[in-house]
Amino acid sequence: MTPEDTPEFYCPVPIDRYPNVMLAHGGGGRLTHQLIEDLFLPLFSNAPLAARHDGAVLELGARKLAFTTDSYVVRPLFFPGGDIGTLAVNGTVNDLAMCGAQPLYLSAGFILEEGFPMADLQRVARSMGRAAGEAGVQLVTGDTKVVDRGKGDGVYINTAGIGIIRAGGVIAPASIRPGDAVLLSGDVGRHGIAIMAVREGLEFESAIDSDCASLAGLVLALIEAGVDIHCLRDLTRGGLASALVEIAEAARLHIGIHEQAIPVRQDVRGACEILGFDPLYVANEGRFVAFVPLHDADRALALMRAHGLGAGASCIGAVTETPAGQVTMRSSIGATRIVDMLSGEQLPRIC
Amino acid sequence: MKFIDEYRDPAAARRFAQAIRRTITRPWTIMEVCGGQTHAIVRFGVDELLPEEVTLVHGPGCPVCVTPVELIEKALEIAALPGVVFCSFGDMLRVPGIERDLLSVKAQGGDVRIVYSPLDALRIARETPERQVVFFAVGFETTAPANAMAVVQASRQGAANFSLLVAHVLVPPAMEAILSAPANQVRGFLAAGHVCAVMGYTEYEPIARKYKVPIVVTGFEPLDILQGVYMTVRQLEEGRAEVENQYTRAVTRAGNREAQKRIGEVFEVVPRKWRGVGEIPASGLGLRPEYAAFDAERRFGVAQRVVEESTVCISGSILRGNRKPHQCPAFGTACTPEHPLGATMVSTEGACAAYYRYRRVRPQDAPPPGLETKR
Numbered sequence: 001m002t003p004e005d006t007p008e009f010y011c012p013v014p015i016d017r018y019p020n021v022m023l024a025h026g027g028g029g030r031l032t033h034q035l036i037e038d039l040f041l042p043l044f045s046n047a048p049l050a051a052r053h054d055g056a057v058l059e060l061g062a063r064k065l066a067f068t069t070d071s072y073v074v075r076p077l078f079f080p081g082g083d084i085g086t087l088a089v090n091g092t093v094n095d096l097a098m099c100g101a102q103p104l105y106l107s108a109g110f111i112l113e114e115g116f117p118m119a120d121l122q123r124v125a126r127s128m129g130r131a132a133g134e135a136g137v138q139l140v141t142g143d144t145k146v147v148d149r150g151k152g153d154g155v156y157i158n159t160a161g162i163g164i165i166r167a168g169g170v171i172a173p174a175s176i177r178p179g180d181a182v183l184l185s186g187d188v189g190r191h192g193i194a195i196m197a198v199r200e201g202l203e204f205e206s207a208i209d210s211d212c213a214s215l216a217g218l219v220l221a222l223i224e225a226g227v228d229i230h231c232l233r234d235l236t237r238g239g240l241a242s243a244l245v246e247i248a249e250a251a252r253l254h255i256g257i258h259e260q261a262i263p264v265r266q267d268v269r270g271a272c273e274i275l276g277f278d279p280l281y282v283a284n285e286g287r288f289v290a291f292v293p294l295h296d297a298d299r300a301l302a303l304m305r306a307h308g309l310g311a312g313a314s315c316i317g318a319v320t321e322t323p324a325g326q327v328t329m330r331s332s333i334g335a336t337r338i339v340d341m342l343s344g345e346q347l348p349r350i351c
Numbered sequence: 352m353k354f355i356d357e358y359r360d361p362a363a364a365r366r367f368a369q370a371i372r373r374t375i376t377r378p379w380t381i382m383e384v385c386g387g388q389t390h391a392i393v394r395f396g397v398d399e400l401l402p403e404e405v406t407l408v409h410g411p412g413c414p415v416c417v418t419p420v421e422l423i424e425k426a427l428e429i430a431a432l433p434g435v436v437f438c439s440f441g442d443m444l445r446v447p448g449i450e451r452d453l454l455s456v457k458a459q460g461g462d463v464r465i466v467y468s469p470l471d472a473l474r475i476a477r478e479t480p481e482r483q484v485v486f487f488a489v490g491f492e493t494t495a496p497a498n499a500m501a502v503v504q505a506s507r508q509g510a511a512n513f514s515l516l517v518a519h520v521l522v523p524p525a526m527e528a529i530l531s532a533p534a535n536q537v538r539g540f541l542a543a544g545h546v547c548a549v550m551g552y553t554e555y556e557p558i559a560r561k562y563k564v565p566i567v568v569t570g571f572e573p574l575d576i577l578q579g580v581y582m583t584v585r586q587l588e589e590g591r592a593e594v595e596n597q598y599t600r601a602v603t604r605a606g607n608r609e610a611q612k613r614i615g616e617v618f619e620v621v622p623r624k625w626r627g628v629g630e631i632p633a634s635g636l637g638l639r640p641e642y643a644a645f646d647a648e649r650r651f652g653v654a655q656r657v658v659e660e661s662t663v664c665i666s667g668s669i670l671r672g673n674r675k676p677h678q679c680p681a682f683g684t685a686c687t688p689e690h691p692l693g694a695t696m697v698s699t700e701g702a703c704a705a706y707y708r709y710r711r712v713r714p715q716d717a718p719p720p721g722l723e724t725k726r
Contacts, residue, residue, distance in 0.1 A: 020458040030689050200467065273355065278394075332356075333364040333573045335396020337709040342688075 028237030028283075029342040033246075052250065053172060054095040054234065057165065066101035068092060069160035077120065077154055079198045081190075081209030085127030087285060088157040090214045093135045094234045097216040098288065100167025100223060103135060107160045108142040113152035124155060135214035137161065166223050173250035175230040180319040181297035182255060183290045185218065185304055186211070186312035187263040188240050192282035193271045202274075208267050213286035218307045222290065227300045231291040234284075238342065241280040243289060244327045245341040255327045257317030257339070281342055291319065358572030359395070367577035368400040371584055379587050380406045380536045381580060382529070382672045384522060385543030386413030386701065387571050393705040395573040405580060408536070408672035409702035411525045411625065412543050414490040414518070415442050416670060416701045419624035421658040422518045423448040426487055429516065429651045430461045436479065438472035439487040441465045447691055449658065469501035469515070476505070476513035485647045488515040493545045495519055495636060496610035499617035502638070502645050514647040519636035520623055522546050523554050528631050529672060530562040537672050539583040541569040541576065544598040549614075551606025555594045563592040570598040617642055628667050666693035669702050676706040683707060 024031040041049065048056035055068030072088045082090075089106065096103040108128065112121065132139050169175060194210040196202065215234060222229060231251075233243045240262065248255045264272075264279045272279045286309065292300045297315055304310030327339040383389060389409040392398055398407050411417050427448050430437035437453070444453040444463065457463040462482075466472050469486045476484035488498040498515060505513045522543060529537060542555060547568045555566045565586035569579030579597045586593060596602055614636070623635025638646045648654040668674040676682050676695065686692035688704055695701040 018455060018458070020455065022454055022458050024454070034689070269355070331395040331573075332359040332361065333395050333397070333400065334361040335399035337393065337396045340708045 027342070028242055032237075033341070051172060054098045055101070055161075057099055064165035066096045066099035066163045066165055067160070068095040068099070069158065070095060071156065071158040073153065073156050074195065075153055076195070076198050077124065079210055080194050080207045082212035082285070083124060083127050084155060084157060085124035086131045086212050088159045089128050089131035089135060089137070089139075090212055090285060091236070092159040092161040093131075093137055094215045094285075094288070096161050096163035097214075097219040098171070098232045098234050099163070099165060100171040100219070100229065100232065101163030101165045102220055103137045103161055103163040103216050105140045105162050106132065106137050108139050109158040110142070110144045111152055111156040111158075112144065112146045113154050114146055114149040116152075116154045121155065124157075131214065135216050137216075166220060167229060168223075169228060169230070171229055171232055173231055173247045176247070176251045176253055176291045176319055177230065177293070178253060178319050178321050179294050180230055180291045181294050181300075181315050182244075182257060182317040182319065183292060183297065183300055183304065184240070184262065184314055184316045185215070185288050185290070185310045186286075187265050187268070188235060188284055188287055189264055189268040189272065189279035189282035191285040192239070192277075193268050195283070196275070197271065202271070204267055204271060206267065208265075208271065211284055211286035213309055215286065215288055215309065218304065218309050219288075221303055221307055222300055225299070225303055227296050227303065228293055229290055229300075230293070232288055234288040236285065237283050239279070239281040239283060240287075240289070241278070241327070241339050242341045245339065247289075247291075248327050249325045251319075252324045254320045254323050254325075255317060256320060256330070257327065258330045259332045260330075261314050261316040263312050263314060280339065289316075294318075355572065358570075358574045360574065363574055364397075364400060364577055367574065367581055368402075371405065371577070371581045372402045374581065374588055375402055375404045375584050376588060378404045378406065379538050379584060380408055380672070381539045381541065381583050382408045382410045382537045383541040383569070383576065383579075384410040384412040384526065385541075385546070385571075386416065387545070388541060388543070388569065388576060389413070389702050389705055391571050391573060392576060393709040396709075397573050397576050400577065401580065405584065407580070408675070409669065409705075410529070410540075410672060411628070411670040412491065412522065412546075413695070413701050414494070414520065415446055416666065416695045417520055417525075417625045417628070418443070418446065418489050418518045419626045420448055421624060421656065422516070423452075424658045425648060425653045425656055426516055427451060427453065427456055428653055428656075429485055429647060430456045430463050431459070432461075432483075432651065434482055436462045436464060436472075436475055436482050436484045437487070438464050438466045438469075438475065438484060440467075440489065443487055443489060445691075469498045470504070473501050473505055473508075473510060473513055476510050477508070480512055482512060483650070484513050485651075486513075486515050487518065489518045491520055491522055491543065491546050492550045492614070493543075493548075495614045495618060496549060496607070499613040502617045502642050503613065505645060506642065511644075514645045514650050515638065516647040517618075517637055518623075519618065520625065521620070521634050521636065522550075523558060524631050524634035525625065525628075526555075526558055526566075527562075528628065528634075530558070530564065532673075534673055537564070539564055539587055540566045541579040541583065542566050542594075544568055544570040544575070544602060547596075547598065547602045547606065549607050549610045551604050551611075552594050552596065552602065553604060559592050559594050565592050566594045568594070568596045568598050568602050570601065625670070626666070628670060666695040666703070669695050676703040679703070 025035050055066045058065045070091050077084045093103045191210040194208045235243050304313035329339050472486035559566045567579045567582045618636035619639045620633050621637035622632050624630045665679045696703040
């Protein structure tokens with residue numbers, strides 16, 4: 001041991017830019033962000049992409065369309081509360097809804113692994129049909145490819161979707177104003193824990209169902225009632241925290257939230273405690289945040305709560321000017337801390 | 352949530368903070384030993400409630416941070432071998448060795464898997480007899496009993512394809528190393544509750560006497576920590592240096608004797624290097640000779656590898672409680688969780704990562720980067 005008081009700084013060699021794609025590049029955190037900003041955006045640069053929304057907003061004559069795509073590689077394929085098929089439809093429908101659009105048409109591309117049971121494929125397709133019906137969209141075109149056994153994980157699905165923008169104003173982080181209320185449509189963390197429980201064979205007293213659902217109806221109800229929606233974001237990978245940080249950074253404003261106002265179900269909290277996860281970072285598939293002016297907040301909350309999917313909606317915080325680009329949270333014991341984006345997936349802690 | 356919310360109650364937190372304020376008359380530096388406590392302190396902002404006379408410094412109790420680079424390198428070498436399934440707790444996967452981490456080995460084709468228990472690794476060994484299954488046994492006394500159990504079971508089952516890469520460390524020698532360092536500032540300890548749940552706290556009694564420091568066995572919820580600080584401050588102000596137990600709902604003086612018996616059966620005390628600190632005598636656990644067949648270092652011929660720690664950023668000082676993360680010129684600039692320069696930035700329990708995540712100084716407020724990357 002050397003005695004302390006040697007102020008010499010040495011650095012371990014940093015893991016600089018990874019030379020290979022890491023799983024965390026798809027985790028929805030900083031590395032995903034970095035990949036998009038550094039590799040894709042400069043090469044594909046154009047106006048709709050520059051908005052960096054969940055979907056592109058395209059003006060075609062007098063009409064404004066929303067266009068989006070997403071790929072689904074979830075494992076396990078079937079989980080409590082849904083399967084890869086319901087996810088593939090609802091995920092893309094929700095991305096459209098977050099643009100203030102009424103989703104209309106979806107495409108579906110299937111990458112199937114040789115040997116995948118036909119019965120499972122049928123079950124997935126049936127789920128997609130049902131979810132599309134519930135969301136009021138049609139699957140109008142598609143594609144099928146089969147890869148060698150061992151080269152895929154049963155089935156991967158890509159869906160793309162288009163919808164018609166119904167919202168009057170521009171729904172984007174740039175539209176957020178100081179004083180806006182931050183509304184959350186319900187409890188968080190259920191999808192991630194449902195998947196984790198099946199994947200890792202964790203057993204709880206009662207099964208935790210994914211929250212997977214189409215949010216289009218709920219969002220359209222807000223738009224039709226004339227709520228002045230400034231921004232919407234569904235909470236998928238990276239959870240509530242990552243979504244808020246992305247929005248705060250894009251809007252160059254501060255978002256302050258209260259830990260105690262964020263609904264998390266008891267069983268989800270318990271599972272998170274066991275795994276060392278923070279529910280704020282756990283994935284959801286049927287939750288969103290809405291930024292609305294304070295004077296519209298009560299009405300918007302009432303509308304959300306009247307809709308089945310938003311029954312657990314709450315106001316979790318507000319937007320202010322500074323510290324710009326940051327999210328802070330008042331903790332349950334009444335202290336304040338920064339909420340940051342994760343690098344990659346949350347990794348279970350040792351102890 | 353029942354049994355958790357009670358320990359996060361804001362009114363009770365304020366009452367404890369007031370009690371500390373009423374008791375304290377001068378500045379005291381107190382170290383929380385365990386990374387889990389550090390995490391809770393920054394996650395809930397516990398230190399914001401404390402009077403300015405209390406300085407909390409973050410101790411060496413994060414196994415991810417203190418595992419020496421030599422063992423990380425051995426892990427990387429073994430994990431990259433064909434035919435090996437390398438199993439680890441999740442947060443070891445991002446710890447950098449010299450040039451890469453286990454996640455990189457995985458991306459390059461190594462079979463690296465996250466498990467929740469060494470028994471899961473043993474199950475994988477049973478199910479894939481044609482592969483060599485290695486479990487990365489890191490952690491303090493808390494994780495040692497389960498790891499010992501896995502070795503006992505593997506031995507009973509004759510699981511010839513199962514082995515442990517052992518990196519176990521012990522808390523009391525690390526506390527002594529901190530207390531005997533010339534520049535030591537620490538006047539009291541919050542001992543790690545879960546370590547004591549296994550080991551009890553008799554081994555801390557001679558330390559409290561020898562170094563005249565109060566040691567309070569403390570839990571991990573905000574109120575536990577506030578109460579632990581209160582008990583420590585009260586001892587300091589009254590001039591006492593005793594071992595007290597705040598975490599009575601989990602810890603007894605004798606600890607879990609059955610777990611201790613298992614540890615003693617399988618492991619023996621060995622000298623161990625600590626990342627950023629160097630070798631501390633009798634500060635780790637290694638497999639006993641009778642279980643040497645399950646030693647991954649032997650099995651894969653990496654036992655003799657020596658990797659010099661060229662590099663420490665200031666994680667060594669941070670782990671000894673002499674400096675805080677934001678006092679490092681690289682903090683938040685050259686060193687971030689995406690590109691950690693030191694182990695304390697890697698684990699979510701690491702002091703630097705916790706600071707970065709919960710209370711990052713914005714870049715314009717941060718000290719200028721004056722640090723070159725050396726090898």
